[in-house]
Amino acid sequence: MPLTTRPFRTLFVAFLALALLVVNPAARAQATSTVTISGRVSDSGSGRSLQGAIVRVVGTTALDYTDADGRYSLTGVPAGPAAIEVEYVGLDLFRQTVVLAAGGSATVDAALNSAVLKMQAFEVAEAARGQALAINQQKTARGIVNIVSEETFGAMNDGNIGYVLQRLPGITVNEGEDGAPEGANIRGLASEFNSFQLDGNRLGSRGFSTRDLVADGVANIEVIKAATPDRDGDAIGGIINVVSRSAFQRDGREIKLNASINYLGLAEKWGHNLRATYSDLLGVFGNVKNLGVSVTLSQYRSNRYYENNDTDFNLITPANNPTYNLPGFPFYYVPNLTVQYNLRDTQSYAANGTIDFRLGRDHSFYFKPLYSHSLVDSSRYLSRPYIDSARFQDTLTGRKTFEFLSTGQGRGTAGANGSRGEIRYSAEENSSFTDIFAFSAGGRHELGSSSLNYDVFARHTHNKRTLDSDFIVRNVPVAKGYFQWEYDVRNSLKPQVGIVNGLDPRDLSGVTRGDLSIEPEERWETALTAKVDWERKFVGARAAGALKFGAKYASNAPEFNQNQFEYDTTATFPYAQVVKTTNRAIDGRQFFMEVEPAKVRALLKSSPQLFPFVPYDSLKGANEEDYDASESTTAAYGMGTLQYGRTTVVGGVRVERNTWESTRKEVDARTLGVSLRHAGRNYTEVLPGLHFRHALQKNLILRESYNRSYARPSLSRLTLGRAEDINGNIAVGNPFLDPTNSHNVDVQLEQYTAKGGLYSAGFFWKKMKGFYFNSNQRFNDVDPVSGDPIINPLGTRTLRRWENAKGATNSGVELIVQQKLHFLPPMLRGLTANLSATFGKSEAEYGALRVGEKLPTFGFSDTMFNASLDYAIGKFRANVRYSYRSDYLTGIGDNRYVDDTFAAREQVDVEASYRLTRKIRLSANVINLTSRPQVSYQSFPQYVEDNSNSGWRATVGVDLTF
Numbered sequence: 001m002p003l004t005t006r007p008f009r010t011l012f013v014a015f016l017a018l019a020l021l022v023v024n025p026a027a028r029a030q031a032t033s034t035v036t037i038s039g040r041v042s043d044s045g046s047g048r049s050l051q052g053a054i055v056r057v058v059g060t061t062a063l064d065y066t067d068a069d070g071r072y073s074l075t076g077v078p079a080g081p082a083a084i085e086v087e088y089v090g091l092d093l094f095r096q097t098v099v100l101a102a103g104g105s106a107t108v109d110a111a112l113n114s115a116v117l118k119m120q121a122f123e124v125a126e127a128a129r130g131q132a133l134a135i136n137q138q139k140t141a142r143g144i145v146n147i148v149s150e151e152t153f154g155a156m157n158d159g160n161i162g163y164v165l166q167r168l169p170g171i172t173v174n175e176g177e178d179g180a181p182e183g184a185n186i187r188g189l190a191s192e193f194n195s196f197q198l199d200g201n202r203l204g205s206r207g208f209s210t211r212d213l214v215a216d217g218v219a220n221i222e223v224i225k226a227a228t229p230d231r232d233g234d235a236i237g238g239i240i241n242v243v244s245r246s247a248f249q250r251d252g253r254e255i256k257l258n259a260s261i262n263y264l265g266l267a268e269k270w271g272h273n274l275r276a277t278y279s280d281l282l283g284v285f286g287n288v289k290n291l292g293v294s295v296t297l298s299q300y301r302s303n304r305y306y307e308n309n310d311t312d313f314n315l316i317t318p319a320n321n322p323t324y325n326l327p328g329f330p331f332y333y334v335p336n337l338t339v340q341y342n343l344r345d346t347q348s349y350a351a352n353g354t355i356d357f358r359l360g361r362d363h364s365f366y367f368k369p370l371y372s373h374s375l376v377d378s379s380r381y382l383s384r385p386y387i388d389s390a391r392f393q394d395t396l397t398g399r400k401t402f403e404f405l406s407t408g409q410g411r412g413t414a415g416a417n418g419s420r421g422e423i424r425y426s427a428e429e430n431s432s433f434t435d436i437f438a439f440s441a442g443g444r445h446e447l448g449s450s451s452l453n454y455d456v457f458a459r460h461t462h463n464k465r466t467l468d469s470d471f472i473v474r475n476v477p478v479a480k481g482y483f484q485w486e487y488d489v490r491n492s493l494k495p496q497v498g499i500v501n502g503l504d505p506r507d508l509s510g511v512t513r514g515d516l517s518i519e520p521e522e523r524w525e526t527a528l529t530a531k532v533d534w535e536r537k538f539v540g541a542r543a544a545g546a547l548k549f550g551a552k553y554a555s556n557a558p559e560f561n562q563n564q565f566e567y568d569t570t571a572t573f574p575y576a577q578v579v580k581t582t583n584r585a586i587d588g589r590q591f592f593m594e595v596e597p598a599k600v601r602a603l604l605k606s607s608p609q610l611f612p613f614v615p616y617d618s619l620k621g622a623n624e625e626d627y628d629a630s631e632s633t634t635a636a637y638g639m640g641t642l643q644y645g646r647t648t649v650v651g652g653v654r655v656e657r658n659t660w661e662s663t664r665k666e667v668d669a670r671t672l673g674v675s676l677r678h679a680g681r682n683y684t685e686v687l688p689g690l691h692f693r694h695a696l697q698k699n700l701i702l703r704e705s706y707n708r709s710y711a712r713p714s715l716s717r718l719t720l721g722r723a724e725d726i727n728g729n730i731a732v733g734n735p736f737l738d739p740t741n742s743h744n745v746d747v748q749l750e751q752y753t754a755k756g757g758l759y760s761a762g763f764f765w766k767k768m769k770g771f772y773f774n775s776n777q778r779f780n781d782v783d784p785v786s787g788d789p790i791i792n793p794l795g796t797r798t799l800r801r802w803e804n805a806k807g808a809t810n811s812g813v814e815l816i817v818q819q820k821l822h823f824l825p826p827m828l829r830g831l832t833a834n835l836s837a838t839f840g841k842s843e844a845e846y847g848a849l850r851v852g853e854k855l856p857t858f859g860f861s862d863t864m865f866n867a868s869l870d871y872a873i874g875k876f877r878a879n880v881r882y883s884y885r886s887d888y889l890t891g892i893g894d895n896r897y898v899d900d901t902f903a904a905r906e907q908v909d910v911e912a913s914y915r916l917t918r919k920i921r922l923s924a925n926v927i928n929l930t931s932r933p934q935v936s937y938q939s940f941p942q943y944v945e946d947n948s949n950s951g952w953r954a955t956v957g958v959d960l961t962f
Contacts, residue, residue: 047251076539090132169836179950189237214350247292260957477510564621812840
């Protein structure tokens with residue numbers, strides 16, 4: 001949209017007029033008869049800076065909200081006597097009268113008290129303060145924001161901040177099969193539609209995984225659901241901003257040490273967590289406490305063992321199979337089902353710090369370095385019976401290879417003309433690490449009624465998979481008439497399968513083929529961001545406001561390189577040397593045999609002639625997923641704030657220009673030649689925003705918001721070549737993906753109570769165009785000339801390709817309750833209830849793939865619920881949390897009977913602590929207390945495709961504070 005259109009000319013003129021009003025000579029003349037008041041607001045009990053306190057001069061329009069360091073600045077205050085008032089939910093009102101000399105400045109520091117908390121034990125007071133910190137920041141925010149403070153984080157195992165995010169309203173966190181949090185969804189939109197930031201700077205590409213960052217040294221987390229124009233526009237769902245700890249948030253030296261051990265019940269394995277934090281305020285250049293230093297070091301080790309049942313379902317038509325007397329359409333049979341267990345050891349290390357320097361009252365600088373290292377060593381062992389090896393034909397006269405089929409049950413047939421049952425044993429090994437190096441540096445300068453902020457952020461991410469091998473052994477007893485399998489999946493979480501013709505799956509005489517794939521890979525990503533913001537405040541007799549302008553440049557350069565080595569095995573291969581018998585069983589399913597991957601690698605090294613190299617598959621795999629890409633975003637915005645009476649209006653526009661280009665490789669199947677393919681594009685997004693905040697009463701806030709946002713497709717999805725797995729399934733990228741655009745409307749009513757409670761009801765509506773999704777189509781064969789898959793709805797192989805859908809409308813209601821139950825009898829007054837619920841609706845049109853159907857967007861749950869009950873009394877504190885997320889779509893096919901859905905998920909966590917002294921605290925927690933598995937199904941809940949169980953995890957530790 002060109003900037004010369006009439007609405008934007010009008011908006012520009014309005015901003016210019018307001019700017020002239022602010023800086024005109026009369027305003028400058030008035031400045032000589034006014035005063036600037038600044039200072040710091042803190043908690044008298046802990047000395048901690050209080051962010052979100054409301055500071056005002058009674059009887060004027062001069063008002064400010066304290067920042068993360070508890071600092072405020074009031075400009076344009078008339079000379080003479082002035083009553084300074086500081087309001088903070090949960091603490092007593094502060095009021096002080098000062099006499100102001102014209103043309104000068106004054107410092108008023110406010111240490112807030114609470115008559116109620118003074119009578120409480122230290123642990124009770126800390127719990128109340130932590131909740132109040134978050135509530136006050138939310139109350140004074142310009143947009144619609146949810147905030148959690150470090151005092152209320154709870155358990156954050158392995159430094160994974162996903163454990164904290166999943167307790168926030170409107171947020172769900174996807175978990176890996178091992179139960180570790182990964183991507184965060186905001187209001188049903190997957191992580192690639194959101195922005196994950198550290199101190200306002202984006203971390204990684206779209207779809208950032210929380211397990212890649214050890215997030216210690218964090219003061220609070222902001223979830224911004226309705227962003228103002230001074231925030232990034234590339235975030236349809238919202239922004240998750242992790243705010244680093246600053247030494248200025250406290251009043252002096254603090255040393256914290258934490259040591260704990262963790263135990264995984266399913267694997268009966270131990271791990272540990274170690275963390276140390278040091279922060280202090282020093283005086284340099286003759287000043288007092290003007291240099292702040294905060295450093296956090298941490299190290300974690302955990303076992304992430306998990307077990308999994310993976311069942312495939314094929315859809316058939318009962319009318320084509322009358323001999324089976326099937327109950328009706330749809331009907332599914334099971335061609336194969338896998339049982340597996342996964343050994344996974346994770347280690348992580350991190351160092352992060354903050355150096356803050358304040359030069360006088362008006363100038364501050366900071367430097368924030370970060371290093372995070374995570375290491376994963378894993379091995380996965382699979383046993384996969386094939387009841388039917390793609391023999392069954394779903395046509396009236398086609399081949400029928402089952403003795404019987406009924407709902408959840410079936411039996412294959414023996415012999416060469418039957419199902420040709422087999423079993424495959426495989427083992428996968430993986431060793432990988434991720435390093436993140438980052439720093440930000442910048443400053444803030446206050447010049448009278450103006451302020452200037454600037455920031456430079458650099459990040460380098462390196463991910464390397466040094467070991468990735470997969471060896472598959474196929475036991476196909478042709479000479480003995482093949483295996484005849486019978487399955488029973490009526491208990492969908494414990495599917496069973498057995499041999500009915502007496503053959504021994506441990507007999508290796510039928511093994512004639514092995515496949516070895518080795519795929520080391522490496523990823524790099526370098527990002528640089530620079531931004532500057534200028535703000536000018538003005539104060540009038542009846543209104544106050546501000547103008548804010550800013551610009552930002554961000555560049556990102558990811559690169560991916562994979563090697564691939566494919567091998568077959570010879571007719572004389574000694575399978576008995578690398579496969580062993582086992583009595584292991586999971587959910588009653590026997591493994592029979594296991595591949596020993598270390599012995600496979602040793603045999604490859606000592607006897608490479610046993611592994612014939614497969615050149616074409618190796619060449620293709622080593623090139624077609626590689627890419628080298630870069631993108632840059634240049635942004636500028638203008639924003640105005642007007643406060644009139646109890647109403648505050650924030651309006652403005654942001655413009656972002658995005659450019660990307662990439663190079664990938666393509667292999668010619670006929671000549672084996674490798675050629676380069678180039679792609680690129682640029683586009684401009686104009687993103688207006690208008691936000692209202694009405695203080696209907698002292699602690700009753702109504703907010704309305706409209707803004708336009710967008711989401712860029714990740715470079716990996718734009719640039720991915722053709723990736724083909726061991727089963728012949730193909731995934732391809734799409735360089736022609738358009739960005740997703742969204743119009744967003746939010747309304748929220750918030751009631752704060754004097755004792756730190758919050759009641760909130762909100763409505764959100766998002767109208768999206770062109771959201772991207774991963775289509776899932778079936779095929780059996782590829783075109784011999786082009787190599788493109790030939791689509792066949794009855795095919796056994798899948799083609800996954802990123803596409804733009806037509807559009808979607810997501811809407812919902814969010815309800816939040818946070819209340820200390822002070823009205824209960826004395827022994828129960830330490831209870832605090834925290835409840836949040838989101839009820840939503842999603843209607844998406846996926847275009848040609850599903851014409852005329854309305855489905856939800858991927859990852860959208862229509863019900864999300866979080867509940868926790870906190871209890872603090874004396875030196876004891878405990879918490880019980882329950883979370884629920886309804887089922888959600890993860891993949892679609894060409895009809896509704898082959899869609900992939902993640903089942904509803906619920907979890908219970910418990911946590912408790914006891915403070916021996918003010919310096920020593922003991923703690924314990926259990927994650928996933930009821931050991932609920934993760935389940936996904938095909939179209940209907942009874943057809944469970946994937947069932948992963950990572951069990952419960954307990955942690956016991958001690959905190960020392962000096």
